[in-house]
Amino acid sequence: MAMAGTEIEALIRAEFPDAKITITDLAGDGNHWAAEVIDARFSGMNRVQQQRAVYAALKGKMDGPNGDLHALALTTKAPE
Amino acid sequence: MTAEDTIKTTVTDNDVVLYMKGTKEMPQCGFSSRVAGVLNFMGVEFQDVNVLADETIRQGIKDYSDWPTIPQLYVKGEFVGGCDIITEMTLSGELDQLFETNGITYSKDAAEKIREANGGRVPARLRAPYVRPDPRGAAPLAPHPCFRST
Numbered sequence: 001m002a003m004a005g006t007e008i009e010a011l012i013r014a015e016f017p018d019a020k021i022t023i024t025d026l027a028g029d030g031n032h033w034a035a036e037v038i039d040a041r042f043s044g045m046n047r048v049q050q051q052r053a054v055y056a057a058l059k060g061k062m063d064g065p066n067g068d069l070h071a072l073a074l075t076t077k078a079p080e
Numbered sequence: 081m082t083a084e085d086t087i088k089t090t091v092t093d094n095d096v097v098l099y100m101k102g103t104k105e106m107p108q109c110g111f112s113s114r115v116a117g118v119l120n121f122m123g124v125e126f127q128d129v130n131v132l133a134d135e136t137i138r139q140g141i142k143d144y145s146d147w148p149t150i151p152q153l154y155v156k157g158e159f160v161g162g163c164d165i166i167t168e169m170t171l172s173g174e175l176d177q178l179f180e181t182n183g184i185t186y187s188k189d190a191a192e193k194i195r196e197a198n199g200g201r202v203p204a205r206l207r208a209p210y211v212r213p214d215p216r217g218a219a220p221l222a223p224h225p226c227f228r229s230t
């Protein structure tokens with residue numbers, strides 16, 4: 001089951017209300033997504049911690065063959 | 081042994097371990113292929129673990145690192161990241177630093193070649209989130225694995 005980009009953004013937005021979130025459909029197939037999340041909460045966290053927090057916001061949508069989200073490339077950072 | 085014990089032993093006994101789909105000679109997923117390709121190209125000796133061969137390890141490694149995706153790279157027992165993080169670290173030179181700090185042998189020349197072929201060492205804030213395909217087809221990072229594997 002593919003997910004809509006707006007749905008991905010809404011899940012991330014629920015956890016990171018003030019973040020700058022950019023969702024890109026990489027392959028135009030609604031199945032391979034990229035998300036860039038820029039949020040002040042990320043300052044002082046390393047990349048693994050930042051991306052773990054985003055994965056947590058996605059609430060298991062990435063989980064294995066039964067997950068709704070097949071491929072999501074993440075870029076996370078704190079604002080400059 | 082539980083999956084957790086097996087994983088702990090593997091990442092402790094080997095300096096560099098890549099949990100991946102397929103093997104380093106025959107990766108079975110574009111993301112795994114990309115990270116294995118970078119390590120191979122940089123001449124890094126690493127232990128590959130094919131998660132497709134063992135369902136308990138496939139789930140176990142996700143629980144171990146609290147990370148939902150494969151591939152996963154470990155250096156000296158520490159989880160470093162998945163495909164996106166390794167790509168960023170390769171391009172920024174942080175992966176070189178990590179190997180140097182941990183006394184892991186790698187080819188600096190090869191690492192520079194990857195960076196040259198992917199637009200050089202660019203500050204992360206100026207970089208597109210994705211590595212663009214290299215028209216010369218020389219770099220192991222490009223094209224994006226999704227377009228290659230399906």
